[in-house]
Amino acid sequence: MKILISVDIEGVAGVFHSQQVRAGNPEYERARRLMTEEANAAIAGAFDGGATEVWVNDSHGDFRNMPPDLLDERAQVIQGKPRYLSMVAGVELGVDGVCMVGYHSRAGGRGILAHTINSFAFAGIEINGEPQGEAGIYGTLAGEYGAPVLMASGDDAFIAENRPLFPHATFVQTKRATGQNSGISLSPAQSCAAIREGVSAALAARGQARPLLPARKPLAVVLRTQTPALADLFCQWPAFERSGATELRFDAPSMEAAVRILNCCSAMSAMLR
Structure with missing residues (x-):
């Protein structure tokens, strides 16, 4: 079983402010390690759940946030940009499912650090009349390659937005949003334990998941x-x-x-x- 883990940073436990997610800020150095720890928890959960190959996709900003030497050596890491498939690069390798770790609410949403793709440029994206965040966009892109979303983690606003899109996925809540830059978070250790368990459980239940496909094209x-x-x-x-x-x-x-x-x-x- 081959699994792709796409890892963003805004949904990671303990991350609340833009200074934590932008390189060049002292707080970013700690946040990128929290991101890496949650990625490692997901990798461990995937192997616990029977994965034979795991790719971890660095999916934030310039796509080179997680120090490779700190990642679980059993996984292969996908980093750097530009790349055609962006946050789900790796689905073209024939994966059986995708896990989304550290994801966040869409632009205009109530979640912590909510945005879609580019907070400087994009105020919102609709596709076929429906507002879309990164999970919906990239979950559909994965679906075009036959890969369902099996698991996702982030704050409560992210989960509320995306549960209807992925009804059979396992969701892990890492924190509760009380504002754009405030919330109530699990400790990093609690969050990592929940992610590891969530990924393992999601792989066990993967037979129920179906790839997300658009209702119509173009x-x-x-x-x-x-x-x-x-x-x-x-x-x-x-x-x-x-x-x-x-x-x-x-x-x-x-x-x-x-x-x-x-x-x-x-x-x-x-x-x-």
Whole structure:
């Protein structure tokens, strides 16, 4: 059994503030180690549950947060960018399921450090009329490769948003959101123990899970930007239709195509920082 573990940082126990998730801040150095510890808990849970191969995908920011020498040596690590499949790179290797560790609420959500893909550029994303966060977007991309989401961890707002998308997945709550930058967290040790147990249980119940697929194609994507200047920039792309001061639309033949387009926009936004 082959398992991919995608690891973000905002949903990790003890992480509440942007200074903890951005390189160059002293607090980031501690937070990246908390992220690595939760990744190791998930790796251990996967092997407890019968996995024979495990890949761990560094899925935050520049995708090179977790020190490889601190990761469980039984897993192979996927780091660095750009890469076409982004937060679920590795699904193309023929995995049997995906675990999402340290994930967070979507842009506009009530969760801790809520955003979707790029908090500077994107105010919200809708696909086929439904608001989407990273779990929904990348869970669908994994589904296009036949891999169901088996387990996910994060705060209570993240879980409430995504349980309907993944009804057979095992969810682990690491903290409770009381604001954008505040909440009540498990200790790192408690969170790691719960993640290890959750991953193991999820693998045992994997027969119930089904890949998430879009209701219809082509996908109708609506991107709301943080400023009109960002919409000006993105609409240099001829396939985009400007539908408002901070809104644009485009169609995509698949979630993989939508992800690649959105990540190009994210990269373009750097020129306006």
